[in-house]
Amino acid sequence: MPTTAYPIDRPAPGQRESEIGVRPVDSLLRCVSSGYLSDGCSCQATIPSSVVTAAWARERELLGAHQDRFFRFAWRGGVWFSFGLRDGDVRGVYCPMHSAGRAERSFVQNVSVAS
Numbered sequence: 001m002p003t004t005a006y007p008i009d010r011p012a013p014g015q016r017e018s019e020i021g022v023r024p025v026d027s028l029l030r031c032v033s034s035g036y037l038s039d040g041c042s043c044q045a046t047i048p049s050s051v052v053t054a055a056w057a058r059e060r061e062l063l064g065a066h067q068d069r070f071f072r073f074a075w076r077g078g079v080w081f082s083f084g085l086r087d088g089d090v091r092g093v094y095c096p097m098h099s100a101g102r103a104e105r106s107f108v109q110n111v112s113v114a115s
Helices: 049-063 098-113
Strands: 028-029 046-048 069-075 079-086 090-094
Touching: 028 090, 028 098, 046 049, 046 079, 049 079, 049 090, 079 098, 090 098
Parallel strands: none
Antiparallel strands: 028 046, 069 079, 079 090
């Protein structure tokens, strides 16, 4: 008898979600850099969304942050940059390379304004 393969993160027909016994696969967030200031290519770097939301939860707990704001966090040897929302969600991330580039542009702009 042939068998049908179903994705492990969704129940098979007639099966309830609580019966599948596995957690849904973590979604990935892709770096939001579009490359408009350099080569024009969108960045392909990704990070599991659970890593970003856990970092934002830790940030909120440690600093008592209860408003929408940017934050930085380390993951796998690099520093990522993201925007956290007061409800605990996150909106967009910059990979370590684009996070550094963004910080450098921001620093140069701030120095120019202060001069």
